[in-house]
Amino acid sequence: MSADDVRRAVQRIAHEIVERNRGPDGVVLVGLARGGTWLAERLTETIDAIEPGERPGLGMLDVSLHRDDISLRPVVPGSVSRLPGSVTGRTVVLVDDVLYTGRTVRAALDALNDYGRPRAVQLAVLVDRGHRELPIRPDYVGKNLPTRLDEEVRVSPDGVVLGEVVAEGAPQEGAPQDGSPAERAAQEERPHEERPQEERPHEGRSQGVRP
Numbered sequence: 001m002s003a004d005d006v007r008r009a010v011q012r013i014a015h016e017i018v019e020r021n022r023g024p025d026g027v028v029l030v031g032l033a034r035g036g037t038w039l040a041e042r043l044t045e046t047i048d049a050i051e052p053g054e055r056p057g058l059g060m061l062d063v064s065l066h067r068d069d070i071s072l073r074p075v076v077p078g079s080v081s082r083l084p085g086s087v088t089g090r091t092v093v094l095v096d097d098v099l100y101t102g103r104t105v106r107a108a109l110d111a112l113n114d115y116g117r118p119r120a121v122q123l124a125v126l127v128d129r130g131h132r133e134l135p136i137r138p139d140y141v142g143k144n145l146p147t148r149l150d151e152e153v154r155v156s157p158d159g160v161v162l163g164e165v166v167a168e169g170a171p172q173e174g175a176p177q178d179g180s181p182a183e184r185a186a187q188e189e190r191p192h193e194e195r196p197q198e199e200r201p202h203e204g205r206s207q208g209v210r211p
Contacts, residue, residue, distance in 0.1 A: 001127075001142075001143060001159050001160035002159045003157065003158050003159050005143075005159065005160075006126065006142070006155075006157060006158075006159060006160070009126060009142030009143060010039070010042050010043060010046055010126075010142070011046055012142070013043060013124055013126075013140045013141075013142060014043050014046035014047045014050060015050060016140050017029075017043070017047065017093060017122075017124065017140060018047060018050055018051060020122075020139070021091055023051060023054060024047050024048075024051055024054045024055065024056040025054055026089075026090050026091055026119075027056040027057065027090070027091045027092075027093060028056060028057035028058070028059060028083070028084060028087055028090050028091070028092050028093070029043055029044050029047075029056055029057065029058050029059070029093050029095055029124075030058075030059045030060065030061050030083065030092055030093065030094055030095060030108075030112070031058075031059070031060050031061070031095045031096075032060075032061055032063060032094060032095065032096045032104060032105075032108055033060055033061065033062045033063075033079035033081075034079060035096055035097035035098060035155060036094075036095040036096035036097055037060050037079075038097075038156075038157065039095050039096070039097055039124075039126055040058060040059075040060070040095040041058065042157070043093075043095060043124070044056055044058045057083075057084040057090070058084065059081075059082055059083035059084055060079060060080075060081060060082050060083075061081050061083070061094075061108055061111055061112065062079040062080065062081045062111075063104060063107035063108045063110075063111045065111075066107040066108070066110040066111045067103065067104070067107045068103060068106070068107065081111070083115050086115060086116040087112065087115045087116045087117075087118045088116030088117050088118065089116075089117075089118070089119050090118055090119060091118065091119055091120045091121075091122065092112060092118040092120070092121050092122070093121075093122045093123070093124050093139075093140075094108050094109075094112075094121065094122070094123050094124070095124045095125075096123075096124075096125050096126075097125070097126050097127065097155040098125065098126070098127045098128075098129055098153050098155055099123075099125040099127070099128045099129065099132075099136075099138055099141075100129055100130075100131060100132075100153075101131060101132060101133040101134065102132050102133055102134035102135075102136035103133065103134060105123060105134075105136050106134055106136065109121065122139040122140070123136070123137075123138045123139050123140070124138065124139065124140035124141075125138045125140070125141055125142065126142040126143070126155055126160070127141075127142060127143055127145050127153055127155055127160055128141050128143070128144050128145065129145050129146070129147040129153050130144075130145075130146055130147060131147070131149060143160070145160070145162075147162065150164055151163065151164055152164070
């Protein structure tokens, strides 16, 4: 996706949010730190342009302390959550740049309980890359992007880029691996090392003591 593709996807999602909720009144967009923050801001500005004078609420939510893998690795909050007051009785649209396993969204639902009881919770993502591990489905999607597990999706206002995740210690591209054809060919090209021959007695000579 190019920058223009991202812009068009944001506009389409903003229109869908307005249409589904019959206007932005009572709607709060909550960006999930960090990738969803800029996207929630863009959506808020776009909705304000669609419906002048009816700007939706805007907030940010850090879900670090609500993740289900907190016991497996040290977790340090990366941002400070801020919401425009209580969300009780309001429609909250969680916003993130990439939807992957669904575990970040699950953590966001838990974190949202600290701010009240919303009337409804919706989910908007710019990219849905698949590989879901929880029964979570977005309400608004910019683009469905099938990916492999070893690929990384980087999203910004400038576009969406796919890159491969290289495991630590993995051989670099072009380097011969153990037992590979390249290594065997290299070994065949090496000159054979000459082994020292054992000294053998000359035929016809006596091995006894010379007189």
